[in-house]
Amino acid sequence: MYTTQPQTEIFREDISEYVAQLQLHMALQARNLVPNLTHAPDSRQQLLQETQATIEKLVSRQNF
Secondary structure, three states: OOOOOOHHHHHHHHHHHHHHHHHHHHHHHHHHHOOOHHHHHHHHHHHHHHHHHHHHHHHHHOOO
16 A cells, blocks of 8 residues: 655655755866866966966956
8 A cells, every 4th residue: 555755754855856966966067167187287287377367467456
């Protein structure tokens, strides 16, 4: 015989499944944002240069 689960338990399972899918999606998105590690020294150097350029732009545009 089939027994039904209480609504709160079904809701809790739905939320758990949603959170698991969201975590997977966020992990995959984060992988796309992180520089590729196959060329780690080059990637780190490029990231450093880009960060320095961005900071210099921001500082040069500030009004003191």
